[in-house]
Amino acid sequence: MAALEKKGAGGENPTRRTFLATVFKLLLLGGFAAPLTAFLRFHVRKPPKLVTVAKTLKKGGFIIEPGFIIFDTRSGPRAISRHCTHLGCRLNYNEESRQLVCPCHHSRFDLNGRRLAGPARRSLDLFPVRRQGQGFVVSI
Amino acid sequence: MFAPLVKAPAKIRQGFVDARWGELCVTPLLLSAFSGVVLAFKYDVSAPYSSVVSIDLLAPFGAFVRSLHYYSSQLFFIFFLFHLGVILMRIRAGKGCEASRSTRTPPAGRREGMKQWLQLLAALPVVTLLLFSGYVLKMDATGRAAGAVAENILLSMPVFGAMVNRFLFAISENSLKVVYADHLAGLPLVLLLLLWGHLHRYRFRVGDHGMMVALLFFSSLVIPAPLVAEQLGVAHISGPWFFVGLQELLRYIQPFWAGIVFPALPLVVLAIIPARGWKCRWGTMAFGIWFLLYLGLSLVGWWR
Numbered sequence: 001m002a003a004l005e006k007k008g009a010g011g012e013n014p015t016r017r018t019f020l021a022t023v024f025k026l027l028l029l030g031g032f033a034a035p036l037t038a039f040l041r042f043h044v045r046k047p048p049k050l051v052t053v054a055k056t057l058k059k060g061g062f063i064i065e066p067g068f069i070i071f072d073t074r075s076g077p078r079a080i081s082r083h084c085t086h087l088g089c090r091l092n093y094n095e096e097s098r099q100l101v102c103p104c105h106h107s108r109f110d111l112n113g114r115r116l117a118g119p120a121r122r123s124l125d126l127f128p129v130r131r132q133g134q135g136f137v138v139s140i
Numbered sequence: 141m142f143a144p145l146v147k148a149p150a151k152i153r154q155g156f157v158d159a160r161w162g163e164l165c166v167t168p169l170l171l172s173a174f175s176g177v178v179l180a181f182k183y184d185v186s187a188p189y190s191s192v193v194s195i196d197l198l199a200p201f202g203a204f205v206r207s208l209h210y211y212s213s214q215l216f217f218i219f220f221l222f223h224l225g226v227i228l229m230r231i232r233a234g235k236g237c238e239a240s241r242s243t244r245t246p247p248a249g250r251r252e253g254m255k256q257w258l259q260l261l262a263a264l265p266v267v268t269l270l271l272f273s274g275y276v277l278k279m280d281a282t283g284r285a286a287g288a289v290a291e292n293i294l295l296s297m298p299v300f301g302a303m304v305n306r307f308l309f310a311i312s313e314n315s316l317k318v319v320y321a322d323h324l325a326g327l328p329l330v331l332l333l334l335l336w337g338h339l340h341r342y343r344f345r346v347g348d349h350g351m352m353v354a355l356l357f358f359s360s361l362v363i364p365a366p367l368v369a370e371q372l373g374v375a376h377i378s379g380p381w382f383f384v385g386l387q388e389l390l391r392y393i394q395p396f397w398a399g400i401v402f403p404a405l406p407l408v409v410l411a412i413i414p415a416r417g418w419k420c421r422w423g424t425m426a427f428g429i430w431f432l433l434y435l436g437l438s439l440v441g442w443w444r
Binding site (some may be wrong): 001064083086087088089090091093094095101103104105118119 | 281284285288289291293310370374375376377379386390392
């Protein structure tokens with residue numbers, strides 16, 4: 001208290017002035033930092049890419065492509081992402097267990113893309129797919 | 141009768157400490173750099189896997205050059221780790237955790253020694269990244285997975301993750317351009333800057349290590365460098381041998397803690413071990429625990 005009340009030669013209080021100047025600078029910095037951070041953190045999504053798959057899908061079968069697998073289901077073709085939601089490894093399809101398996105950390109997913117086991121927390125992405133002639137067009 | 145067996149561990153240990161690992165590092169490093177430049181003439185970053193397969197199967201002596209690059213890089217890394225280990229043993233032997241503040245080494249000498257130690261320690265992640273980026277660049281099944289995992293681990297880091305990823309991997313945005321630029325130029329430049337004060341001080345002759353060169357050449361001729369093709373039914377793939385423990389740890393805890401914090405811990409404790417008193421004791425204990433844990437995780441990972 002005594003230190004705060006102590007005045008300088010010109011009658012000013014250097015401690016309070018310094019404190020207020022510091023607070024002002026911090027507020028100014030925060031005022032710029034907040035919108036800058038928000039801008040930099042925003043992720044501009046890439047537009048969807050259309051992939052043409054010129055292959056025939058057998059009844060109850062599947063087509064494996066690098067980024068997805070197309071399954072034939074009762075409700076029509078279903079395109080499931082092959083990128084594991086844990087750390088992005090490419091999934092393999094196990095025909096015996098009818099599961100998608102991550103060879104890196106052994107997460108498992110069913111044919112609806114639902115997560116069954118392992119360190120992955122999210123289910124797989126499903127891509128819009130439509131028939132085009134004898135093949136398919138998948139939007140990824 | 142058992143005297144030689146009892147003395148052997150001590151002799152082996154002394155032999156390990158006396159070996160000039162720092163000098164032995166340089167030959168494989170030079171061979172790796174030379175073979176890497178030769179490979180760069182044929183490697184195509186826009187079609188990485190097919191260019192590596194072409195180098196192996198079609199280019200005359202391509203498989204040999206790639207194997208030489210691979211084995212010399214691995215040997216450099218191993219010798220570098222041994223070099224770090226021996227320096228640490230000498231630091232501990234010279235000072236000990238209980239050494240008092242007054243020693244024969246003047247403060248300027250201790251500061252210079254600490255600076256060199258920290259530079260050597262800072263080179264460890266750079267060397268590891270060099271090896272890892274080379275592993276990713278072949279873009280076979282394991283390289284592709286390793287690149288995806290590394291990128292996602294970096295992205296799990298709060299605030300700076302995306303920025304660091306843009307400088308180191310960014311594979312999903314830029315394919316392998318950033319990784320290639322880092323492997324070819326960025327990381328070697330950083331390594332040179334860190335080790336220059338070290339390298340130009342010591343005299344070195346490649347001719348003194350003819351046996352090592354011959355061994356590397358022979359291994360490269362006989363044992364091809366690994367290349368794992370994509371196979372649809374594969375249930376397990378392993379990452380590089382020095383990250384098998386991390387791969388195992390990622391199964392149990394979140395990527396940020398397993399992939400960023402855990403590997404950074406030994407760097408922090410190794411940096412404080414040369415200090416005295418409680419820092420030295422706790423640092424040594426912490427590093428020992430970390431090392432045993434990582435060894436255990438690696439053994440479990442390899443067993444898979």
